[in-house]
Amino acid sequence: MRRPRPRTLVALAVCLALLGAGVYAGVRWAQGPKETVTLLASWTGQEAEDFDEQVLQKFEDDYGIDVVYQGSSALSQVLAADMAAGNPPDVAVLPGPGELLAYADAGRLQPLDGLFETGDYDEMWAPEVPVEGRGTHTYWLPVKTSLKSMVWYTGEKPTVESAGAPERWCLGLEDGATSGWPGTDWVEDVLLQQAGPRAYAKWVNGELAWTDPRVRKAWTTWGEMVGAGDTDRVARMLTTGFGAPCAGTGRLEHQGSFRAGHWQRQGGEYVPSAEVIPEAGPDAGAWEVSGDLAALLTPKEEARELIRYLADPETPLPDYSANKKSAPDPGQDATERRIGGILREEGRTRCWDASDAMPRTLRDAFHQAVLRHLVEPEALEEQLRELDQLRVEQSLRVCGDTRE
Structure with a gap:
């Protein structure tokens, strides 16, 4: 029995493909355009x-x-x-x-x-x-x-006292056009835990000035925790991607739920940020979310x-x-x-990521301000005044909180 030559097989395949395409097109035509x-x-x-x-x-x-x-x-x-x-x-x-x-x-x-x-x-x-x-x-x-207000760790569970050294913290701020957002997350969370959800919501809605002592305190607390002004350390933070590995026993990272897999592969866990942030107030325990x-x-x-x-x-x-x-x-x-x-779940106090809930112009300026604060913490007052000039009052449900 003669085998068909390769050219014959190619021609047959082309014919079958055309036939199949015609049948498929006919079915699509019969169904009408989607x-x-x-x-x-x-x-x-x-x-x-x-x-x-x-x-x-x-x-x-x-x-x-x-x-x-x-x-x-x-x-x-x-x-x-x-x-x-x-x-x-x-x-x-x-x-x-x-x-x-x-x-x-x-x-x-x-x-x-x-x-x-x-x-x-x-x-x-x-x-x-x-x-x-x-x-x-x-x-x-x-x-x-996504859930925020989380501090990931390996080894011994961190406390306010043990988490204070800047060298323990992993922080990458680089993310292209939106670089800086991990820093805004942190400033926001510090304010939420120290001042409580009511003050936080007023700040997000433009009713609380950026120059308010509670807002200023959140900035300075964050800067002290991560080592603002330390030239070498700041240079690493500014050039490190937000998703860079954070390895080693005793390291800490203030980051959201998307980092669960990374930390679990290292045997890590998380604690609510309220357990780590210095001078958390009586209303601490709310969760920042996005x-x-x-x-x-x-x-x-x-x-x-x-x-x-x-x-x-x-x-x-x-x-x-x-x-x-x-x-x-x-x-x-x-x-x-x-x-x-x-x-x-019902009964949880959840508050929007502040920069995500602010007008776009203010959000972008906030991103840039955290980068500058790490380099020039002494210029904080000037930065807060500049941000306050962009403040716009709005009406938004910032927190899902039965206590409001």
Whole structure:
């Protein structure tokens, strides 16, 4: 029996491929073109792939709606440009409510009323926002959440007294255009633990001056803890990435829940920052949190379906869900389950990451100020006055706290 020559096999393969493509095209034609939703977020690389695999593919399969995803590390700039061009994405996911509040005030967001049960979330996660001339509506919901106010360690559990030496602390501040944010997290957390959630919320909303003694004390406490003014040490902090390894028994790191895997591989654990921050006040113990918030920018029905899907407690969101009805992920370990509980459970005092809840201009200036403070701690008064000039009063639910 003669074997077909290679050229014959190639021709046959091409014919079969064309036939298959024709059948597939016929099926697609019979089904009709799918509707699409455009989605803009900051996730890139592996984070974007995980979100696509865990969340978006299931939505596309279940609803027959294609999601055109764009991830950008310059999220604020891209969204502002799209808005100015009159071509916003259908849905945008932003880190924190600061920019979203400005867009809501400008009438650029669509209300989410009726798309999900707001009672499934703590009020600070999905608040009702009053907008002049437009009434009060819900404009965003959390897609991914993170816990802060954590101090990671190996070896002996740290205390205020034992954690005081700057050389014990790992701190990397480099992150491209957003360099400095690990420092803002720390200043914010010190203020939250020393002054309490009420003063903290007033500061975030522009009702408490940056020159207030409580704010100044938070800056000086942080500077003393990490060694501000130490030329060699500061140079290392400014050039080290925020996710750099922090190894060795006795090392400490003030960083969020995304660092759990890194520390667990070293046999590490965490304590609430209130147990380590000097002069924590009587209302210490609140948790600083952050989250990626989804907002609707067009009235497109397919986009509304995506919002409903993201709010469904059965949707397998990555990391930690703030939805009280979401079942714990059976694949999580004890530390991860504890973190998830703190983010969802009733009775916890949770406060927004302050810089994420501030207007964009002030947030960016805050990032730069912490970098300068490490280099020139003696210039603190000047820096605080400059930041205070950017202060804008706003009305935002900063803390989910029954004591407020």
